[in-house]
Amino acid sequence: MITYDLNLRWQAGDEANELMTEAFGNLIYEREKGVAGYYNLPVNSKLIVTEVQAFMASSEVVKKSDTIVVIGIGGSSLGTKAVDSMLRHKYPNAKRLLFLENPDPVDLERKFSTIEKERSIFIVISKSGTTVETISIFKAVLKRFDIDLQSDDKERVIAITDEGSALCHFVDTHGLKAYTIGHNVGGRFSVLSSVGVVPLTIAGYDTCSLLAGSAKMVERFFDAKEEHMLIKAAFIATNWREYRMNVLFAYGNLLEDFTKWYVQLWGESLGKIDRCGNRVGPTPIGHIGSVDQHSFLQLVMQGPRDKSVTFLKVEDFEKDIKIPDINLEHIQKCDYVNGRSFNELLNAECDATMESVSNEEVPVDMITLDRVDERNIGELILYYELLTSLVGSMLHIDTYDQPGVERGKKILVEKFGR
Amino acid sequence: MITYDLNLRWQAGDEANELMTEAFGNLIYEREKGVAGYYNLPVNSKLIVTEVQAFMASSEVVKKSDTIVVIGIGGSSLGTKAVDSMLRHKYPNAKRLLFLENPDPVDLERKFSTIEKERSIFIVISKSGTTVETISIFKAVLKRFDIDLQSDDKERVIAITDEGSALCHFVDTHGLKAYTIGHNVGGRFSVLSSVGVVPLTIAGYDTCSLLAGSAKMVERFFDAKEEHMLIKAAFIATNWREYRMNVLFAYGNLLEDFTKWYVQLWGESLGKIDRCGNRVGPTPIGHIGSVDQHSFLQLVMQGPRDKSVTFLKVEDFEKDIKIPDINLEHIQKCDYVNGRSFNELLNAECDATMESVSNEEVPVDMITLDRVDERNIGELILYYELLTSLVGSMLHIDTYDQPGVERGKKILVEKFGR
Numbered sequence: 116m117i118t119y120d121l122n123l124r125w126q127a128g129d130e131a132n133e134l135m136t137e138a139f140g141n142l143i144y145e146r147e148k149g150v151a152g153y154y155n156l157p158v159n160s161k162l163i164v165t166e167v168q169a170f171m172a173s174s175e176v177v178k179k180s181d182t183i184v185v186i187g188i189g190g191s192s193l194g195t196k197a198v199d200s201m202l203r204h205k206y207p208n209a210k211r212l213l214f215l216e217n218p219d220p221v222d223l224e225r226k227f228s229t230i231e232k233e234r235s236i237f238i239v240i241s242k243s244g245t246t247v248e249t250i251s252i253f254k255a256v257l258k259r260f261d262i263d264l265q266s267d268d269k270e271r272v273i274a275i276t277d278e279g280s281a282l283c284h285f286v287d288t289h290g291l292k293a294y295t296i297g298h299n300v301g302g303r304f305s306v307l308s309s310v311g312v313v314p315l316t317i318a319g320y321d322t323c324s325l326l327a328g329s330a331k332m333v334e335r336f337f338d339a340k341e342e343h344m345l346i347k348a349a350f351i352a353t354n355w356r357e358y359r360m361n362v363l364f365a366y367g368n369l370l371e372d373f374t375k376w377y378v379q380l381w382g383e384s385l386g387k388i389d390r391c392g393n394r395v396g397p398t399p400i401g402h403i404g405s406v407d408q409h410s411f412l413q414l415v416m417q418g419p420r421d422k423s424v425t426f427l428k429v430e431d432f433e434k435d436i437k438i439p440d441i442n443l444e445h446i447q448k449c450d451y452v453n454g455r456s457f458n459e460l461l462n463a464e465c466d467a468t469m470e471s472v473s474n475e476e477v478p479v480d481m482i483t484l485d486r487v488d489e490r491n492i493g494e495l496i497l498y499y500e501l502l503t504s505l506v507g508s509m510l511h512i513d514t515y516d517q518p519g520v521e522r523g524k525k526i527l528v529e530k531f532g533r
Numbered sequence: 534m535i536t537y538d539l540n541l542r543w544q545a546g547d548e549a550n551e552l553m554t555e556a557f558g559n560l561i562y563e564r565e566k567g568v569a570g571y572y573n574l575p576v577n578s579k580l581i582v583t584e585v586q587a588f589m590a591s592s593e594v595v596k597k598s599d600t601i602v603v604i605g606i607g608g609s610s611l612g613t614k615a616v617d618s619m620l621r622h623k624y625p626n627a628k629r630l631l632f633l634e635n636p637d638p639v640d641l642e643r644k645f646s647t648i649e650k651e652r653s654i655f656i657v658i659s660k661s662g663t664t665v666e667t668i669s670i671f672k673a674v675l676k677r678f679d680i681d682l683q684s685d686d687k688e689r690v691i692a693i694t695d696e697g698s699a700l701c702h703f704v705d706t707h708g709l710k711a712y713t714i715g716h717n718v719g720g721r722f723s724v725l726s727s728v729g730v731v732p733l734t735i736a737g738y739d740t741c742s743l744l745a746g747s748a749k750m751v752e753r754f755f756d757a758k759e760e761h762m763l764i765k766a767a768f769i770a771t772n773w774r775e776y777r778m779n780v781l782f783a784y785g786n787l788l789e790d791f792t793k794w795y796v797q798l799w800g801e802s803l804g805k806i807d808r809c810g811n812r813v814g815p816t817p818i819g820h821i822g823s824v825d826q827h828s829f830l831q832l833v834m835q836g837p838r839d840k841s842v843t844f845l846k847v848e849d850f851e852k853d854i855k856i857p858d859i860n861l862e863h864i865q866k867c868d869y870v871n872g873r874s875f876n877e878l879l880n881a882e883c884d885a886t887m888e889s890v891s892n893e894e895v896p897v898d899m900i901t902l903d904r905v906d907e908r909n910i911g912e913l914i915l916y917y918e919l920l921t922s923l924v925g926s927m928l929h930i931d932t933y934d935q936p937g938v939e940r941g942k943k944i945l946v947e948k949f950g951r
Binding site: 188189190193204216217218219220221222223224225227244245246247248250251253254255257258281282284285288289302303356359360366367368369375378379381382383385386387388394395396398400403404405406407408409410411412413414415416417418419420421422432434435436437438439441443444445446448449451452453455456457458460461463464466467468470471472474517518519520522523524526527528529530531 | 606607608611622634635636637638639640641642643645662663664665666668669671672673675676699700702703706707720721774777778784785786787793796797799800801803804805806812813814816818821822823824825826827828829830831832833834835836837838839840850852853854855856857859861862863864866867869870871873874875876878879881882884885886888889890892935936937938940941942944945946947948949
């Protein structure tokens with residue numbers, strides 16, 4: 116179960132109420148007309164899980180593998196990584212997921228040195244099929260591990276891409292196993308498509324429950340409207356010029372990759388030129404509690420009132436360590452947590468920080484997971500995706516494109532003197 | 534060598550010139566009067582290195598250890614972690630540094646399971662001596678690894694804290710080995726004090742060169758003024774209301790922890806109420822290229838013009854992997870990097886992104902390290918510390934305090950019903 120509490124210090128007026136009604140209608144339209152495909156993934160991807168499970172049952176290569184190497188960047192890795200980071204501690208027997216993302220020689224060398232071909236599955240993921248980082252790393256992997264696509268090696272290689280892409284044609288040529296994404300599912304909305312479901316299922320995670328949790332969120336939203344989401348979206352969309360940043364302050368290291376996924380989802384979806392030609396969009400920032408209470412918090416407390424803060428808390432980590440009832444001479448000042456647990460301390464810090472930030476009149480809200488499990492993660496993913504679509508609709512932008520990143524790519528090609 | 538290039542699209546007027554002159558004078562004053570102690574660390578900490586080296590030569594416990602467990606949070610860990618992350622790949626034989634920072638039961642359990650007492654040194658670091666997270670984790674470590682401070686075990690424990698702190702008194706009681714920090718060295722400015730120098734030296738890093746690089750930067754700054762720093766500081770200080778965020782876009786995974794250190798340094802130092810009672814301060818944000826070109830870049834390119842971007846690049850990683858000259862059927866579009874290297878690709882992406890961002894009239898600057906070594910890291914640390922002091926002086930704030938975080942701590946104690 117997830118609970119959502121708002122303390123935004125803001126009341127929706129007539130204009131905001133209109134925006135909410137309009138945005139809700141837009142999302143119904145987007146879903147019905149297939150403008151954005153992610154709404155239907157929780158249901159549609161169940162088929163992929165079934166298919167992957169059948170493949171796993173029949174593939175000796177998969178059975179003998181303990182590592183899934185995911186070659187992909189941005190939307191092709193962030194979501195899978197986020198889910199893996201959140202669930203890993205509960206699955207001691209899950210296969211290792213190793214992400215080759217950045218074309219960074221030091222990082223690649225370090226990761227390459229931990230890969231054994233005979234115990235690995237290689238999943239190359241590129242929506243466009245021509246992501247230069249991903250294709251270059253894929254080539255380096257083929258060479259480094261002497262993977263011959265004419266031989267049995269090809270059973271270790273899976274591709275995930277859009278139908279009709281260059282990578283898709285490559286796959287056909289070699290008869291590789293492949294899954295498609297769907298043209299109306301953007302990279303940053305693709306974690307519940309084959310992009311996330313294939314590697315997570317092969318790794319051993321219960322992706323059925325992940326999809327079930329997300330399906331329920333879609334249902335609840337379209338049936339019951341989830342008014343707290345509409346209000347939060349309207350607050351962000353109408354106040355972003357004052358509160359230019361939204362800080363996702365997540366308590367627990369296992370949530371760090373989720374904050375990175377959120378930053379991509381918001382950054383690429385909402386940083387746009389709107390239909391009137393204005394540059395718009397709030398800036399997403401991720402932080403981890405309680406570590407960043409010792410870093411970013413001072414700025415939130417006494418710096419300019421240009422941020423809203425969303426706290427993300429896990430009620431029960433289901434693993435806990437007691438703080439021993441030890442009295443250290445002269446340091447008794449810290450004894451007030453003796454006999455309590457780290458889970459309690461972390462959450463009390465979250466609550467205390469939210470209270471102190473809110474007392475400074477900073478708009479805050481809190482998302483509380485009763486625990487980290489597949490259903491809650493599925494719900495949380497959909498919560499953020501729906502929220503993003505709502506804000507995008509209210510900002511009058513195209514939430515699903517990313518025209519701004521093309522220019523850098525062109526300059527890159529020129530630099531290499533093509 | 535490090536080069537600094539500015540393309541801020543801004544000219545300093547009379548007012549800004551005055552600010553620069555005044556700030557430069559203020560820093561001279563701060564250094565001479567000991568207002569901030571970090572200016573002298575590059576010279577003063579050489580003694581600590583010598584002492585630690587003597588201790589290492591005589592301690593059997595250190596010789597038999599392969600892990601340094603650092604128990605500390607915020608300023609007590611971020612800087613050390615940043616240096617470790619940047620240098621690790623060059624020191625295959627360095628002792629492992631393991632950071633116990635967050636009071637997060639899942640993270641602690643995972644790390645505890647990798648610790649063997651007989652092969653570990655435990656360094657507990659708290660400037661105040663009463664950081665509740667750190668002291669609680671220290672207690673858990675004492676219990677978990679059955680460390681008896683009345684026995685020989687105490688040779689494995691080192692404390693780093695302010696003179697006269699509660700932890701300092703505790704250390705005296707038990708006759709533990711300890712190093713002090715200096716009252717005028719704030720946590721976030723302490724990486725070149727005993728806080729960073731002790732664990733990094735014991736791990737096996739060449740901290741003498743680190744200090745030499747930083748000493749040279751202090752010298753150059755006070756002798757030759759390093760005008761580019763004054764201009765950048767003046768730009769930030771006079772334009773932060775328009776350019777509310779500074780994004781440090783660092784190319785290379787090994788720089789990620791450095792961006793976190795930068796976020797703390799700026800966030801805690803510059804997010805303040807100024808002498809006129811105004812809430813001021815730019816917001817620091819860290820991102821990693823090329824990964825976050827697939828995430829945050831769209832927002833920088835087409836979102837509101839409320840950010841400046843600093844690019845951080847490493848000319849030569851000294852480890853490289855060639856992109857094989859393989860032709861993949863149908864994906865020839867990516868062949869333009871064939872035969873080049875990942876180092877080249879990463880840096881070309883950095884250059885292309887800077888160019889495309891700058892074309893959008895976003896103020897940018899670039900910091901280029903010819904390579905990652907101790908001297909360059911030392912210089913980079915001092916560059917950022919001096920820059921922070923300059924901006925703080927120009928914003929008319931106290932750069933070195935952090936009053937905003939105290940309220941949350943009080944609420945925390947109340948929550949535990951003391």
